[in-house]
Amino acid sequence: MTLKARIMNTMVKPTLPSTERSLPIALIRAREGIMNPIREMLLKTGITEQQWRVLRALAEYGRMDTKTLAQRSSLLFPSTTRISTTLRQKGFVTQTRDDQDRRRQFVEITIEGQKIIDEHTPHAVQIVSDFKIKLGEENYETLLDLLAMLDPGAID
Amino acid sequence: MTLKARIMNTMVKPTLPSTERSLPIALIRAREGIMNPIREMLLKTGITEQQWRVLRALAEYGRMDTKTLAQRSSLLFPSTTRISTTLRQKGFVTQTRDDQDRRRQFVEITIEGQKIIDEHTPHAVQIVSDFKIKLGEENYETLLDLLAMLDPGAID
DNA sequence: TAACAACTATTATCATGTTAAGTATAATTT
DNA sequence: AAATTATACTTAACATGATAATAGTTGTTA
Numbered sequence: 001m002t003l004k005a006r007i008m009n010t011m012v013k014p015t016l017p018s019t020e021r022s023l024p025i026a027l028i029r030a031r032e033g034i035m036n037p038i039r040e041m042l043l044k045t046g047i048t049e050q051q052w053r054v055l056r057a058l059a060e061y062g063r064m065d066t067k068t069l070a071q072r073s074s075l076l077f078p079s080t081t082r083i084s085t086t087l088r089q090k091g092f093v094t095q096t097r098d099d100q101d102r103r104r105q106f107v108e109i110t111i112e113g114q115k116i117i118d119e120h121t122p123h124a125v126q127i128v129s130d131f132k133i134k135l136g137e138e139n140y141e142t143l144l145d146l147l148a149m150l151d152p153g154a155i156d
Numbered sequence: 157m158t159l160k161a162r163i164m165n166t167m168v169k170p171t172l173p174s175t176e177r178s179l180p181i182a183l184i185r186a187r188e189g190i191m192n193p194i195r196e197m198l199l200k201t202g203i204t205e206q207q208w209r210v211l212r213a214l215a216e217y218g219r220m221d222t223k224t225l226a227q228r229s230s231l232l233f234p235s236t237t238r239i240s241t242t243l244r245q246k247g248f249v250t251q252t253r254d255d256q257d258r259r260r261q262f263v264e265i266t267i268e269g270q271k272i273i274d275e276h277t278p279h280a281v282q283i284v285s286d287f288k289i290k291l292g293e294e295n296y297e298t299l300l301d302l303l304a305m306l307d308p309g310a311i312d
Numbered sequence: 313t314a315a316c317a318a319c320t321a322t323t324a325t326c327a328t329g330t331t332a333a334g335t336a337t338a339a340t341t342t
Numbered sequence: 343a344a345a346t347t348a349t350a351c352t353t354a355a356c357a358t359g360a361t362a363a364t365a366g367t368t369g370t371t372a
Contacts, residue, residue: 014281019213019228021300023287024194027187028230030306034180039360048327048360049180057175067350072175074184079328081352086327103337103350125170131179135305143302144177146295150186150287195330204330204357222321235358237322242357259320259367 058109214265
Protein backbone atom coordinates (compact mmCIF):
# COMPACT_ATOMS: atom_id res chain seq x y z
CA MET A 1 0.00 0.00 0.00
CA THR A 2 1.41 3.38 -0.95
CA LEU A 3 1.86 6.18 1.54
CA LYS A 4 -0.79 8.22 -0.20
CA ALA A 5 -3.27 5.38 -0.03
CA ARG A 6 -2.54 4.96 3.67
CA ILE A 7 -3.11 8.63 4.38
CA MET A 8 -6.35 8.54 2.42
CA ASN A 9 -7.48 5.57 4.46
CA THR A 10 -6.75 7.39 7.68
CA MET A 11 -8.85 10.29 6.55
CA VAL A 12 -11.93 8.61 5.25
CA LYS A 13 -12.28 5.27 6.99
CA PRO A 14 -12.17 3.95 10.53
CA THR A 15 -8.80 2.30 10.95
CA LEU A 16 -7.40 -0.26 13.32
CA PRO A 17 -4.51 0.75 15.51
CA SER A 18 -1.16 -0.11 14.01
CA THR A 19 -0.12 -3.63 14.87
CA GLU A 20 2.49 -1.87 17.02
CA ARG A 21 -0.32 -0.62 19.25
CA SER A 22 -2.71 -3.55 19.03
CA LEU A 23 -3.84 -5.00 22.35
CA PRO A 24 -4.16 -8.63 21.19
CA ILE A 25 -0.67 -8.50 19.70
CA ALA A 26 0.74 -6.79 22.76
CA LEU A 27 -0.68 -9.62 24.86
CA ILE A 28 0.96 -12.21 22.63
CA ARG A 29 4.33 -10.50 22.75
CA ALA A 30 4.22 -9.98 26.49
CA ARG A 31 3.39 -13.62 26.91
CA GLU A 32 6.36 -14.54 24.76
CA GLY A 33 8.60 -12.46 26.99
CA ILE A 34 7.31 -14.16 30.12
CA MET A 35 7.26 -17.66 28.72
CA ASN A 36 10.75 -17.72 27.22
CA PRO A 37 12.54 -18.25 30.54
CA ILE A 38 9.77 -20.50 31.83
CA ARG A 39 9.95 -22.73 28.78
CA GLU A 40 13.71 -22.84 29.16
CA MET A 41 13.24 -24.07 32.71
CA LEU A 42 10.68 -26.66 31.65
CA LEU A 43 13.03 -28.12 29.04
CA LYS A 44 14.83 -29.96 31.83
CA THR A 45 11.60 -31.42 33.20
CA GLY A 46 10.43 -32.97 29.95
CA ILE A 47 6.97 -31.52 30.39
CA THR A 48 5.29 -28.72 28.51
CA GLU A 49 4.07 -25.39 29.76
CA GLN A 50 0.46 -26.60 29.78
CA GLN A 51 1.34 -29.82 31.60
CA TRP A 52 3.13 -27.67 34.18
CA ARG A 53 -0.02 -25.59 34.62
CA VAL A 54 -2.09 -28.73 35.20
CA LEU A 55 0.34 -30.09 37.77
CA ARG A 56 0.43 -26.73 39.53
CA ALA A 57 -3.35 -26.59 39.77
CA LEU A 58 -3.46 -30.13 41.13
CA ALA A 59 -0.71 -29.36 43.64
CA GLU A 60 -2.46 -26.20 44.78
CA TYR A 61 -6.06 -27.39 44.96
CA GLY A 62 -5.77 -31.16 45.23
CA ARG A 63 -7.87 -33.79 43.46
CA MET A 64 -10.58 -32.49 41.17
CA ASP A 65 -12.70 -33.43 38.18
CA THR A 66 -11.66 -32.65 34.61
CA LYS A 67 -14.03 -29.73 34.20
CA THR A 68 -12.74 -27.93 37.26
CA LEU A 69 -9.19 -28.78 36.29
CA ALA A 70 -9.70 -27.20 32.89
CA GLN A 71 -10.96 -23.99 34.49
CA ARG A 72 -8.19 -23.83 37.08
CA SER A 73 -5.51 -24.47 34.44
CA SER A 74 -7.03 -22.06 31.93
CA LEU A 75 -7.14 -24.82 29.37
CA LEU A 76 -9.86 -25.96 27.02
CA PHE A 77 -11.74 -29.05 27.96
CA PRO A 78 -10.42 -31.23 25.11
CA SER A 79 -6.86 -30.14 25.82
CA THR A 80 -7.30 -31.07 29.46
CA THR A 81 -8.47 -34.55 28.51
CA ARG A 82 -5.43 -35.10 26.33
CA ILE A 83 -2.99 -33.66 28.84
CA SER A 84 -4.42 -35.76 31.67
CA THR A 85 -3.90 -38.86 29.58
CA THR A 86 -0.32 -37.85 28.78
CA LEU A 87 0.46 -37.08 32.41
CA ARG A 88 -1.03 -40.39 33.51
CA GLN A 89 1.20 -42.22 31.05
CA LYS A 90 4.17 -40.33 32.48
CA GLY A 91 3.12 -41.33 35.98
CA PHE A 92 2.50 -37.79 37.20
CA VAL A 93 -1.26 -38.09 37.81
CA THR A 94 -3.87 -40.76 38.44
CA GLN A 95 -7.39 -40.84 37.04
CA THR A 96 -10.37 -42.37 38.82
CA ARG A 97 -14.10 -42.47 38.09
CA ASP A 98 -16.49 -40.92 40.55
CA ASP A 99 -18.70 -43.71 41.90
CA GLN A 100 -21.49 -41.27 42.75
CA ASP A 101 -21.54 -39.86 39.22
CA ARG A 102 -19.89 -42.16 36.75
CA ARG A 103 -19.61 -39.43 34.12
CA ARG A 104 -17.13 -37.62 36.29
CA GLN A 105 -13.40 -38.33 36.11
CA PHE A 106 -11.17 -37.34 39.02
CA VAL A 107 -7.55 -36.40 38.46
CA GLU A 108 -4.97 -36.41 41.24
CA ILE A 109 -1.27 -35.63 41.32
CA THR A 110 1.13 -38.45 42.24
CA ILE A 111 4.25 -38.34 44.39
CA GLU A 112 6.32 -38.21 41.19
CA GLY A 113 4.23 -35.33 39.87
CA GLN A 114 4.58 -33.44 43.12
CA LYS A 115 8.32 -34.01 42.91
CA ILE A 116 8.43 -32.20 39.55
CA ILE A 117 6.67 -29.23 41.11
CA ASP A 118 8.82 -29.19 44.22
CA GLU A 119 12.09 -29.47 42.34
CA HIS A 120 11.39 -26.58 40.00
CA THR A 121 9.37 -24.20 42.13
CA PRO A 122 12.42 -22.29 43.42
CA HIS A 123 13.54 -21.59 39.86
CA ALA A 124 10.02 -20.58 38.85
CA VAL A 125 9.79 -18.28 41.85
CA GLN A 126 13.06 -16.68 40.79
CA ILE A 127 11.73 -16.04 37.29
CA VAL A 128 8.60 -14.38 38.64
CA SER A 129 10.71 -12.34 41.01
CA ASP A 130 12.91 -11.13 38.15
CA PHE A 131 9.90 -9.81 36.30
CA LYS A 132 8.64 -8.03 39.40
CA ILE A 133 11.97 -6.30 39.64
CA LYS A 134 11.99 -5.48 35.95
CA LEU A 135 8.55 -3.86 36.09
CA GLY A 136 8.62 -2.60 39.65
CA GLU A 137 6.36 -4.03 42.33
CA GLU A 138 3.66 -1.41 41.83
CA ASN A 139 3.57 -1.73 38.05
CA TYR A 140 3.45 -5.49 38.42
CA GLU A 141 0.36 -5.35 40.60
CA THR A 142 -1.25 -2.75 38.34
CA LEU A 143 -0.67 -4.99 35.36
CA LEU A 144 -2.29 -7.95 37.09
CA ASP A 145 -5.29 -5.80 38.01
CA LEU A 146 -5.73 -4.49 34.48
CA LEU A 147 -5.43 -7.95 32.99
CA ALA A 148 -8.02 -9.23 35.45
CA MET A 149 -10.45 -6.66 34.04
CA LEU A 150 -10.23 -8.39 30.67
CA ASP A 151 -10.65 -11.89 32.09
CA PRO A 152 -13.96 -13.24 30.77
CA GLY A 153 -14.24 -15.56 33.78
CA ALA A 154 -13.82 -12.75 36.29
CA ILE A 155 -16.70 -11.70 38.51
CA ASP A 156 -17.10 -8.09 37.43
CA MET B 157 -3.22 -31.69 49.37
CA THR B 158 -4.48 -31.12 52.90
CA LEU B 159 -4.81 -27.71 54.45
CA LYS B 160 -2.11 -28.54 56.94
CA ALA B 161 0.29 -29.59 54.21
CA ARG B 162 -0.41 -26.37 52.33
CA ILE B 163 0.27 -24.25 55.36
CA MET B 164 3.49 -26.13 56.02
CA ASN B 165 4.58 -25.49 52.46
CA THR B 166 3.93 -21.80 52.77
CA MET B 167 6.03 -21.62 55.87
CA VAL B 168 9.12 -23.49 54.87
CA LYS B 169 9.50 -23.26 51.10
CA PRO B 170 9.47 -20.57 48.44
CA THR B 171 6.09 -20.76 46.75
CA LEU B 172 4.69 -19.64 43.45
CA PRO B 173 1.85 -17.16 43.47
CA SER B 174 -1.54 -18.81 43.38
CA THR B 175 -2.63 -19.49 39.83
CA GLU B 176 -5.19 -16.76 40.56
CA ARG B 177 -2.34 -14.26 40.70
CA SER B 178 0.00 -15.72 38.11
CA LEU B 179 1.14 -13.36 35.38
CA PRO B 180 1.38 -15.94 32.57
CA ILE B 181 -2.11 -17.19 33.36
CA ALA B 182 -3.46 -13.65 33.65
CA LEU B 183 -2.07 -12.98 30.18
CA ILE B 184 -3.78 -16.06 28.78
CA ARG B 185 -7.12 -15.16 30.31
CA ALA B 186 -6.95 -11.56 29.20
CA ARG B 187 -6.19 -12.73 25.69
CA GLU B 188 -9.18 -15.02 25.83
CA GLY B 189 -11.36 -12.07 26.79
CA ILE B 190 -10.07 -10.00 23.90
CA MET B 191 -10.11 -12.73 21.32
CA ASN B 192 -13.60 -14.07 21.96
CA PRO B 193 -15.37 -11.26 20.10
CA ILE B 194 -12.64 -11.08 17.47
CA ARG B 195 -12.89 -14.79 16.73
CA GLU B 196 -16.64 -14.41 16.53
CA MET B 197 -16.17 -11.73 13.90
CA LEU B 198 -13.66 -13.82 11.96
CA LEU B 199 -16.06 -16.76 11.77
CA LYS B 200 -17.87 -14.99 8.94
CA THR B 201 -14.69 -14.40 6.99
CA GLY B 202 -13.56 -18.03 6.92
CA ILE B 203 -10.07 -17.08 8.04
CA THR B 204 -8.36 -17.65 11.36
CA GLU B 205 -7.09 -15.13 13.84
CA GLN B 206 -3.49 -15.71 12.70
CA GLN B 207 -4.39 -15.39 9.03
CA TRP B 208 -6.10 -12.10 9.91
CA ARG B 209 -2.88 -10.89 11.57
CA VAL B 210 -0.88 -11.73 8.46
CA LEU B 211 -3.29 -9.91 6.17
CA ARG B 212 -3.29 -6.90 8.48
CA ALA B 213 0.50 -6.71 8.47
CA LEU B 214 0.56 -6.96 4.68
CA ALA B 215 -2.13 -4.30 4.35
CA GLU B 216 -0.30 -1.96 6.68
CA TYR B 217 3.28 -2.39 5.50
CA GLY B 218 2.94 -3.74 1.97
CA ARG B 219 4.95 -6.49 0.30
CA MET B 220 7.66 -8.09 2.45
CA ASP B 221 9.72 -11.24 2.84
CA THR B 222 8.62 -14.13 5.05
CA LYS B 223 11.03 -13.33 7.86
CA THR B 224 9.81 -9.76 8.21
CA LEU B 225 6.23 -10.93 7.87
CA ALA B 226 6.72 -13.36 10.74
CA GLN B 227 8.05 -10.59 12.97
CA ARG B 228 5.33 -8.12 12.06
CA SER B 229 2.61 -10.72 12.60
CA SER B 230 4.14 -12.02 15.82
CA LEU B 231 4.13 -15.51 14.39
CA LEU B 232 6.76 -18.21 14.35
CA PHE B 233 8.62 -18.66 11.13
CA PRO B 234 7.25 -22.13 10.33
CA SER B 235 3.71 -20.96 11.08
CA THR B 236 4.17 -18.06 8.70
CA THR B 237 5.27 -20.39 5.93
CA ARG B 238 2.18 -22.53 6.37
CA ILE B 239 -0.18 -19.60 6.64
CA SER B 240 1.23 -17.94 3.53
CA THR B 241 0.63 -21.14 1.62
CA THR B 242 -2.93 -21.36 2.90
CA LEU B 243 -3.62 -17.71 2.08
CA ARG B 244 -2.17 -18.15 -1.40
CA GLN B 245 -4.48 -21.10 -2.00
CA LYS B 246 -7.39 -18.93 -0.88
CA GLY B 247 -6.30 -16.21 -3.26
CA PHE B 248 -5.60 -13.61 -0.57
CA VAL B 249 -1.84 -13.27 -1.14
CA THR B 250 0.74 -13.88 -3.84
CA GLN B 251 4.23 -15.26 -3.37
CA THR B 252 7.24 -14.36 -5.50
CA ARG B 253 10.95 -15.16 -5.33
CA ASP B 254 13.43 -12.33 -4.98
CA ASP B 255 15.61 -12.35 -8.10
CA GLN B 256 18.45 -10.60 -6.30
CA ASP B 257 18.47 -13.18 -3.50
CA ARG B 258 16.75 -16.36 -4.51
CA ARG B 259 16.49 -17.54 -0.90
CA ARG B 260 14.05 -14.78 -0.18
CA GLN B 261 10.30 -15.17 -0.73
CA PHE B 262 8.13 -12.08 -1.06
CA VAL B 263 4.51 -12.11 0.07
CA GLU B 264 1.97 -9.54 -1.08
CA ILE B 265 -1.72 -9.04 -0.37
CA THR B 266 -4.16 -9.32 -3.29
CA ILE B 267 -7.25 -7.28 -4.06
CA GLU B 268 -9.36 -10.08 -2.60
CA GLY B 269 -7.23 -10.10 0.56
CA GLN B 270 -7.51 -6.36 0.92
CA LYS B 271 -11.25 -6.72 0.53
CA ILE B 272 -11.38 -9.00 3.58
CA ILE B 273 -9.55 -6.38 5.61
CA ASP B 274 -11.66 -3.49 4.36
CA GLU B 275 -14.96 -5.26 4.93
CA HIS B 276 -14.25 -6.18 8.52
CA THR B 277 -12.17 -3.29 9.78
CA PRO B 278 -15.17 -1.27 11.02
CA HIS B 279 -16.33 -4.19 13.14
CA ALA B 280 -12.81 -4.75 14.46
CA VAL B 281 -12.50 -1.05 15.29
CA GLN B 282 -15.76 -1.29 17.21
CA ILE B 283 -14.46 -4.24 19.25
CA VAL B 284 -11.28 -2.38 20.16
CA SER B 285 -13.32 0.67 21.05
CA ASP B 286 -15.53 -1.38 23.36
CA PHE B 287 -12.51 -2.55 25.30
CA LYS B 288 -11.20 0.99 25.59
CA ILE B 289 -14.51 2.01 27.11
CA LYS B 290 -14.53 -0.99 29.40
CA LEU B 291 -11.07 -0.23 30.77
CA GLY B 292 -11.10 3.53 30.40
CA GLU B 293 -8.81 5.32 27.97
CA GLU B 294 -6.10 5.92 30.53
CA ASN B 295 -6.03 2.35 31.80
CA TYR B 296 -5.97 1.11 28.25
CA GLU B 297 -2.86 3.09 27.42
CA THR B 298 -1.23 2.10 30.71
CA LEU B 299 -1.89 -1.52 29.93
CA LEU B 300 -0.29 -1.23 26.50
CA ASP B 301 2.76 0.44 28.02
CA LEU B 302 3.18 -2.19 30.71
CA LEU B 303 2.80 -5.00 28.19
CA ALA B 304 5.40 -3.35 25.98
CA MET B 305 7.86 -3.59 28.88
CA LEU B 306 7.58 -7.36 28.71
CA ASP B 307 7.96 -7.56 24.95
CA PRO B 308 11.24 -9.36 24.26
CA GLY B 309 11.52 -7.64 20.88
CA ALA B 310 11.15 -4.17 22.37
CA ILE B 311 14.06 -1.77 22.37
CA ASP B 312 14.47 -1.17 26.07
C1' DT C 313 37.94 -21.83 -6.46
C1' DA C 314 36.85 -25.20 -3.12
C1' DA C 315 35.48 -25.62 1.52
C1' DC C 316 33.10 -23.70 5.02
C1' DA C 317 29.87 -20.95 7.41
C1' DA C 318 25.66 -18.07 7.46
C1' DC C 319 21.15 -17.06 5.93
C1' DT C 320 16.18 -17.90 4.22
C1' DA C 321 12.86 -20.89 3.81
C1' DT C 322 10.69 -25.33 4.05
C1' DT C 323 9.42 -29.66 6.06
C1' DA C 324 8.76 -32.85 9.99
C1' DT C 325 7.10 -34.05 14.48
C1' DC C 326 4.63 -33.74 18.44
C1' DA C 327 1.61 -30.97 21.54
C1' DT C 328 -2.01 -27.73 22.02
C1' DG C 329 -5.94 -24.42 20.39
C1' DT C 330 -10.40 -24.45 18.51
C1' DT C 331 -14.70 -26.10 16.97
C1' DA C 332 -17.81 -29.80 16.22
C1' DA C 333 -19.53 -34.34 16.69
C1' DG C 334 -20.12 -38.40 19.45
C1' DT C 335 -20.66 -41.36 23.94
C1' DA C 336 -22.07 -42.51 28.34
C1' DT C 337 -24.38 -41.26 32.43
C1' DA C 338 -27.59 -38.53 35.16
C1' DA C 339 -31.61 -35.63 35.76
C1' DT C 340 -36.06 -34.15 34.18
C1' DT C 341 -40.35 -34.43 31.95
C1' DT C 342 -44.49 -36.60 30.32
C1' DA D 343 -41.23 -46.15 33.16
C1' DA D 344 -40.10 -44.28 28.51
C1' DA D 345 -38.67 -40.34 26.24
C1' DT D 346 -36.32 -36.19 26.46
C1' DT D 347 -32.93 -33.12 27.98
C1' DA D 348 -28.74 -31.90 30.23
C1' DT D 349 -24.16 -32.95 31.82
C1' DA D 350 -19.20 -34.69 31.80
C1' DC D 351 -16.26 -36.37 29.05
C1' DT D 352 -14.10 -38.15 24.79
C1' DT D 353 -12.79 -38.21 20.07
C1' DA D 354 -12.12 -36.08 15.57
C1' DA D 355 -10.42 -32.70 12.32
C1' DC D 356 -7.91 -28.96 11.10
C1' DA D 357 -4.79 -24.99 12.27
C1' DT D 358 -1.14 -23.23 14.95
C1' DG D 359 2.83 -23.34 18.59
C1' DA D 360 7.33 -24.99 19.33
C1' DT D 361 11.55 -27.31 18.33
C1' DA D 362 14.55 -29.73 15.23
C1' DA D 363 16.19 -31.30 10.88
C1' DT D 364 16.79 -30.35 6.03
C1' DA D 365 17.39 -27.87 1.43
C1' DG D 366 18.80 -24.27 -1.35
C1' DT D 367 21.28 -19.93 -1.78
C1' DT D 368 24.66 -16.52 -0.62
C1' DG D 369 28.97 -14.93 1.76
C1' DT D 370 33.39 -15.72 3.47
C1' DT D 371 37.74 -17.65 3.88
C1' DA D 372 41.72 -20.62 3.16
